[in-house]
Amino acid sequence: MTESGSPVVSMDAITKTFPGVKALDQVRLDLYPGQVTALVGENGAGKSTTVKILTGIYRPDGGTIRIDGNPVDLTTPNDAAASGITAIHQETVLFDELSVAENVFIGHAPRTRLGLIDRAEMHRAAARLLDEIGAPFGTHTPLRELGIANKHLVAIARALSVDARVVIMDEPTAALSHKEIEELYELVETLKAQGKAILFISHKFDEIFRIADRYTVFRDGAFVADGEIADIDENALVKMMVGRAVDHIFPARRPTVAEEVLQVVGYDHPTEFADIGFRLHRGEILGFYGLVGAGRSEFMQSLFGITRPSKGVCKMNGKIRVIRSPADAVANGIVYVPEDRGKQGAIIGLPIFQNITLPSLGRTSRNGFLQLAEEFKLAREYSERLDLRAASLDQDVGNLSGGNQQKVVIAKWLATQPQVIILDEPTKGIDIGSKAAVHEFMAELAAQGLSVIMVSSEIPEVIGMSDRVIVMRDGRIAAELSGDDLRPETLVRHAAGISTPAPQEA
Amino acid sequence: MVSRLIPVREAILAGAILVLLALVASRFAGFVAPANLANVFNDTAPLIILALGQMVVILTRCIDLSVAANLALTGMTVAMINVAMPGLPIPVIIAVAIALGAVMGAINGLLVWKLSIPPIVVTLGTMTIFRGTIFLISDGKWVNAHEMSAAFTGFPRAAFLGLPVLSWAAIATILVFGVMMARTPLGRSIFAVGGNPHAAVYAGIDVGRTQFLAFVISGALAGLTGYLWVARYAVAYVDIAGGFELEVVAACVIGGISIAGGIGSVGGAVLGAIFLGVVKNALPVVDISPFWQLAISGSAILIAVAFNARAGKARGRIILKSTVAPT
Amino acid sequence: QEDVRIALVVKALGIGFFEAAAKGAEEAAAELGNVEIIYTGPTDTTAEGQIEVINALIAQNVDAIAISANDTDALVPALKRAMQRGITVISWDSGVAAEGRQLHLNPSSNPLIGNMIIKLAADQLPDGGEVALLSATTTSTNQNTWIEEMNKVMGDYPGIEVVATVYGDDLADKSYREATGLMQSYPDLDAIIAPTSVGIVAAAQAVVDAGKVGQVNVTGLGLPSEMAGAIESGASKSFAIWNPIDLGYSATMLAYELSQNGVEAAPGAEIPMGRMGTLTLDENTEGAMADPFVYDASNIEEFKSIF
């Protein structure tokens, strides 16, 4: 803390409580001009909450924020912007119905002398910003026409449209492709050179070690440590984060060749995927790898009956099954744990036990009439099996933490006693500790004879867990790999569509 | 590819209106005479003004069912003021009407903003409360033409450049809204709040406050219309404009304002109102029983909403397309 | 001694005509001495609204109900129940089907009114011409009866042609629009006959706004207080109405006679109604009060402050 001068922003003893959760407890954070500070911590450590406090979206319950040593009160997002703090938030918070330029400038658009919005100037300025970050689209384009990655670029442009001294990036690379990530790194360098203080939040350690100058670690809403990146290595950082050493070993698996459970032939969809076919055996874990947006989720949802394929056949235990709705899928023993937990998984507003029994009501009820005792019995059985942490079974599932919500969703499906379970990004946004638990559990399910399809974008997870991997690219199967072919380079090559054979030696 | 979607929607609506006019003209040519069209516009002016106010409210994901009751209460109040103080100049009357309407809008807005009661519940309640209040203040009695001052009833029909002031009021509202929605921060915030309230918070826009302002705007316009209405028909009583709120919402829906908020345009709302106005004025002229009117406007709403939903349907992500294009 | 409670139920509260009738009822009450008038009705002209009012009156066990009905048939079950509970029921102004009341008091006789409204128009058109009808709500009985009676006597007015009948639903704005529509559809229109107090005012306003004063004469049935302006501007030369004060007075007197003096409302009966003389019931147990009265520039000043 010596050579870099005094911090631009300094948070001290900041506390923030949500009903039932102490999200931040007396944390501190300093950001220095011309330096990138990485904020690391497990899921729920309070990183995003810190961002929201710095940008005036939440008000802290206690503590002080100083800018250039002077205490400030950031009550609204506009206060924060006026103080020179800008952020790219974890969620894309933009407006589909407005144009790109308006998304960049909403809330602080240039005005004419009459006080009206100066459209010409706004588009000029937006074009300049987009140019700077290499965005390949125009300022008049309505946002809804952009893909998720391009939307992220708009969010970045928006953050840069404020003449800021502090730029915050909350997992900015999560949705970006390799090339765009490189461009982002360059941008960070430029910003650094301009003397801006940057707060960078990421779960990817390679990234952190590549661009950060300093680090701050939070654990369970509390400050743990900070310092210079140069003085620390990855293992030490992880240890501070988790509070213990983690050497993540994937559970050992002994795949046995068993009978075929599921066979998919020639699944087509007019716009999203084509010609998908594979077989799945009892007790097998089949990985689906691909770059984000390769169409894996789309296909899985179609297999689960959400969207209808234009052609294709699905056979369960050798018999052809027509699956037109999730109800059909469940009836045939196929269940799907979706990627978007909050929207598609848990039914927030209903108690835990009702969430768990929802697809199994046919079994717990008699002639269509509910039997609460049976429901509680079923719910208790599966919540205990998954080690659910909750105050009671009639508590609203919305009050649970994300990880426990995920458990409820899995319990819901296991209670239907399925034959095939599809897990879509089961560890996405889950911290290292919980990740291992999910992996153990998957292995256990497979060992019990359940067939598992795991969609994942993380190479170590795919390789560590799968018996076999299907790589998808642009809505089609690019390769099916197993055994010795299961190497990171092969996966990446197929996923990215690089046709030249990989050099045997790296 | 470039989004000309909204203008297309409006062009179709405008086309429908022209077809309608042509059909009417084929049976009664006088209907499309400029003087008569001006009449139809004048007749539709209150609907246009209210539809614009309602549009703002709907854009922010709310709904204002109390506009007609607000209109009636303001109308009765200014009529009674006029009876009590016939000498009060018209600008003062108009200011009172707008202020009173805005206050009623503010009541709706505050209940939505500060107590987060769903707008449909709030305005359902205030609708009956405002209506009942008219009865309380007037004792159920009518205010008739001869009790009103000549200046009071004369203002909306006074001609200016060939059009009555009532029409000019609608034209002025359209222009002000055109500028407000497109070129002011408030206008853009209204779209933003309706389009994505969550993101609006991050953009520093106060969602509740914007909804509050939308209700105030809608209320103020209802107040203004209240005076114009009462003065034009030269009568005020408890039930004036009864059920008009649904016609106003219908005009918005026909004009392509999405009930889910965030999507819509000034042109759409105006054309939606004009469509209903033309239907309403044309039926007696072409000798279709007026009993058909209700069914026709109902069908128009259904067709419009089905059409708008089709035009606005999400097109999926189209992952496969990239395989067609050279990589 | 307990007051006799007579409920005067009107189509809708707040209409000048009925307010005047209530005045007449109070006059009758004062004359009778021990009568309490309950002036009530729904706030919109619906049958359902009147039924709720009637139920409330039954519950209060009033002595008599005198009603101007929004619907001939829909009120019958409720009024029957009232009669079963021993309440005297009569209708006035706008009637109820015979099984739902003991007698009906017509303000005037329908033939006289039918003749009067066409005569008022024809008197201003010695050379004949086009007239149109602007009726009130589509659900009110009396309008239709009068128009029917009018059609019966059309032969007496050669050269007068009824070109259209439109409905203003007793709403000011709708009536106004319908009147405007009439003038557009029939550029040679000479007169608009509106046998409804709401319609006639709206039509007069429409004529003034269209700048057709002198070309189109508005006539029909209206209230002097509401029509004073139209007479003054010349949009209306003359119109007619019976006196609603007398009507309310008579209805109250009749209700009192039936409920307190044991008078039987049988066909042919003659029932006294105070200063208004006696009512003679026809075979439908209906009776007419008096002739309609014509108002024009010569007498409007005198009456406009009364009702």
Next chain:
Amino acid sequence: MSDSTLQARPETRHVPDRLNSRAFRTLRSWESLLLAVAIAIFIVNSFASPYFLNVWNLSDATFNFTEKAMIAFAMALLIISGEIDLSVASIIALASTAMGLAVQYGAGTPELVVIGLAVGLLCGAFNAVFVTIMGLPSIVVTIGTMSLFRGISYIILGDDAFRGYPASFAWFGQGYIYWVFTVEMLFFVIIALAFGVLLHKTNFGRAVYAIGNNPTGAMFSGIRVQKVKFILFLLTGLMSGAAAVFLTSRLGSTRPSIATGMELEVVTMVVLGGVNILGGSGSIPGVVIAAFVMGLVTFGLGLLNVPGIVMSIFIGLLLIGVIALPRLWTMAANRRRG
């Protein structure tokens, strides 16, 4: 307290079924608040008018809410599922017109009832097609059909009225089962029980709640969301048809303006009954109590000869007040706490 014990023996972690007893939950519920309001109104009424405490009068008073309440039960399910039907009053008009038309062709009472219910069902299906198959927002669709259905009645009837219903038809709206118990009251009770069981005791009811809270999640859980919604629109149409039978029987005639504005009273009743207008929560007992509250307010004020429009002020205030007061109270409590 639980934290330390849980930490002590993590391997036998036990999640209790319920945190609070049933009595505690009942006491804190919306229904109890509403019941208190109903009792208060009852007491005020009995002091305000000497005619109030009379069985015949109380029996008469039920007419002004039983028909609305029948629709309100179906509407409650529909609103809990996140949809709404504003066309119910117009369905009554159309069903009543159809019955009137049938009378002209000599239909008897059983045929009339079948026709009334069938038209209601058809109208419900019409709404359902637009909402569930075409995926349009129900509030807009039903504002449209609200005009369309009543418009058809106007086209058929114009300024005319259908009358001449058979004498036996009067039983539904004017008949008594036993002493003061009306036929309408009997059906009110039966329908309330049926909907109460359907919503609270069956798988279908559970699906309705799930859909109202999270339609996507419900779909991903294997619930046939569109089918459930379709059935709910059918039920609402059917109940409107039933209400049309009772109302027509009570009035003994049909005009196209029948039941004008009733949709808003039905929605008011549902919301007053504690059903969340945004979907996801609510109960049938709540709606039953709300029906009585509205009936008592109108009847009590009617006895004082208060005009209907002034009564509606009370209903409006009740609607906003009952929702606003608890929130204001919490806000004040929070402020006091600091």
